[in-house]
Amino acid sequence: MTDVVSDTKAQEVTVDEVVDDALIQQLMARAKDGGMKLAGEGGLLQQLTKKLLESALEGEITDHLGHENGERAEDGRRENYRNGHRAKTVTTDIGTVEIEVPRDRAGTFEPMMVKKRQKRLAGVDEMVLSLSAKGLTHGEISAHLAEVYGANVSKQTISTITDSVVAGMTEWQNRPLDAGPVYPVVFIDCVNVKIREGQVANRPVYMAVAVTAEGHRDILGLWVGDGGEGAKYWLQVLTEIKNRGAADVLMLVCDGLTGLPDAVNTVWPATIVQTCVVHLLRNSFKYCGRQDWEKIARGLKPVYTAPTEEAALERFMEFAEAWGKKYPAIVRLWESSWSEFVPFLRFDVEIRRIVCTTNAIESINARIRKAVRARGHFPTEQAALKCVYLAVMSLDPTGTGRRRWAIRWKPALQAFDITFDGRLSAARR
Numbered sequence: 483m484t485d486v487v488s489d490t491k492a493q494e495v496t497v498d499e500v501v502d503d504a505l506i507q508q509l510m511a512r513a514k515d516g517g518m519k520l521a522g523e524g525g526l527l528q529q530l531t532k533k534l535l536e537s538a539l540e541g542e543i544t545d546h547l548g549h550e551n552g553e554r555a556e557d558g559r560r561e562n563y564r565n566g567h568r569a570k571t572v573t574t575d576i577g578t579v580e581i582e583v584p585r586d587r588a589g590t591f592e593p594m595m596v597k598k599r600q601k602r603l604a605g606v607d608e609m610v611l612s613l614s615a616k617g618l619t620h621g622e623i624s625a626h627l628a629e630v631y632g633a634n635v636s637k638q639t640i641s642t643i644t645d646s647v648v649a650g651m652t653e654w655q656n657r658p659l660d661a662g663p664v665y666p667v668v669f670i671d672c673v674n675v676k677i678r679e680g681q682v683a684n685r686p687v688y689m690a691v692a693v694t695a696e697g698h699r700d701i702l703g704l705w706v707g708d709g710g711e712g713a714k715y716w717l718q719v720l721t722e723i724k725n726r727g728a729a730d731v732l733m734l735v736c737d738g739l740t741g742l743p744d745a746v747n748t749v750w751p752a753t754i755v756q757t758c759v760v761h762l763l764r765n766s767f768k769y770c771g772r773q774d775w776e777k778i779a780r781g782l783k784p785v786y787t788a789p790t791e792e793a794a795l796e797r798f799m800e801f802a803e804a805w806g807k808k809y810p811a812i813v814r815l816w817e818s819s820w821s822e823f824v825p826f827l828r829f830d831v832e833i834r835r836i837v838c839t840t841n842a843i844e845s846i847n848a849r850i851r852k853a854v855r856a857r858g859h860f861p862t863e864q865a866a867l868k869c870v871y872l873a874v875m876s877l878d879p880t881g882t883g884r885r886r887w888a889i890r891w892k893p894a895l896q897a898f899d900i901t902f903d904g905r906l907s908a909a910r911r
Contacts, residue, residue, distance in 0.1 A: 535572070535581050539593055543584040546591050562588040572596055573635060610635070610643045614872050619856060620644075644868060651871045655703050659727035664906055665692040666898045667836065668702070668728075669843050670736040671758075673850045675866045676859035685709065685863065687850075687870050690723060691843045692731075693836075695906055697891035701846070702728070704870055706863050713741030720749040732902050735837050737761040738819055752905075756837050757822040759786045762815070769811035778812065781805060785816075791824045830897040849873050 543564065544550055551564055567582040583593060592598065613623045620637040627635050672686040686709055690702040705719055716739070734746050735756045743755045763782065767775050781801045788794035798820075802813045816823070826834050853873040860866040899906040 532579050532581055535579065535596060539581070539584055539596065542593055543586060543591050547586060562586050562590065570596070610640050611647065611872060612876065614640075614644050614853075614869070622856075644872070647868060647872060647875075648864070651868065654871070657726070659692075659700070659702065659723070663727065663729035664695060665700075665728055665731050666695065666733070666895060666906055668692045668723075668731050668734045670734065670739065670742070671843050671847060672707070672737075673847055673854065673870070675854050675870070677863055677866055678859050678861055679863070682859050685866070686711075687866065688719070689843065689846065689850075689870075689874075690719075691846065692728070693891060695895065697895055701874055702726075704867060704874070706867055711739065711741065713744045716742045716745035717748060720745050724749050730905065732898060732905065733825075733837055738765075738822065743822060754825045755822050756825050757819050759823070762819055762823060765815060766812045769815065770809045774809075778805065778809070782816075786823075788827060791827045794824060794827055829901055832894045832897040833901060836891070836894045846874065846877060849877060 547562055565585045565587040567584050570581050570583050572579055610623055620640045623640050624635055624637050669691045672688045674684045674686055676682050677685045686707045688705045692700045692702050694700050702723055731750050731753045733754045733756055735758055736742055737758050746753050746755050770778055784797040785794050788797055806813045826837050850870050850873045853869055
């Protein structure tokens with residue numbers, strides 16, 4: 483076994499070993515002298531791609547037939563042999579390439595490099611998905627590929643490519659949550675999308691984002707609602723999350739979603755529900771004139787920065803006395819949200835800083851909103867969900883955000899473990 487592994491490693495080569503720098507320079511010099519451009523239609527890259535694909539296909543048919551082109555059999559007969567070529571156009575990430583695909587007389591040759599009926603190489607699909615995740619419409623993607631790469635990819639083809647992610651989206655949505663049985667915090671927020679089913683209407687796409695015990699962000703899933711969700715709906719969503727592996731959640735932060743607190747306490751009885759303070763402030767501004775926004779914000783700040791719940795209640799009574807007559811709706815909003823607003827006031831400043839807002843998912847929402855706005859509206863719920871999923875999958879490809887999150891959350895995680903009587907550390911043992 484050791485000899486086999488050694489032989490395999492000995493046969494491994496790198497690109498630098500295969501492609502000589504001097505040869506590359508020679509090719510580029512000859513192309514320049516001959517007036518050939520590097521990229522674009524008829525360029526050096528396109529011609530090299532053509533040569534590489536055709537050489538690979540010739541190697542494949544040689545392996546399939548078991549003899550080189552022109553070799554004769556000892557008895558002068560062969561059961562199968564080469565039978566010319568057929569022209570084929572493939573779209574690559576450097577443009578459209580015309581290639582000659584070899585054929586065999588028996589018709590049994592199945593090429594692997596460029597399969598039968600395959601019109602695009604993998605790089606094109608990846609590019610389409612990347613552009614779609616950035617919010618470009620199908621028409622814009624088609625125009626971009628034609629302008630930059632000279633590749634003619636129809637809007638219907640682009641739709642087919644993006645549809646290929648549906649299976650992956652379903653698998654991702656149902657995946658086991660292996661980050662640990664206890665999440666310190668789960669944030670739930672939504673982005674509204676326009677869906678054209680009969681008539682165009684706003685529909686919320688809810689997203690649950692958890693912070694793991696190691697301080698990493700984990701997007702748990704996406705769910706489409708109709709705007710009238712209640713306890714039954716949220717019970718189904720949270721039960722799904724629990725069944726996938728989230729045995730316990732210390733705190734759940736949300737924006738006053740109807741029925742959610744009751745569902746949380748049913749699924750995770752010891753979980754504390756916290757209303758997002760920033761959303762509470764934004765909702766307050768809906769009930770007052772713009773000229774008073776700054777004054778209202780200044781009047782409410784002593785409430786959510788109070789050292790204790792008792793002090794917060796005193797500051798709120800002062801606010802209600804000052805603004806209750808002019809803006810009674812703001813007072814009623816805070817009174818109805820009070821039980822979900824005050825929990826974080828009992829905790830350490832490190833926990834307060836983290837859980838009093840849903841800023842943890844605002845960067846995700848910003849990316850999603852950009853993609854959604856570019857589309858305008860969607861024909862179906864599935865199309866909207868696919869767009870949001872692609873935007874989520876395109877987040878933080880370098881992983882630098884994960885490192886920043888871990889550093890930011892380290893003090894808060896220590897405070898969580900102390901405040902919640904070791905439930906977090908017990909789960910990690």
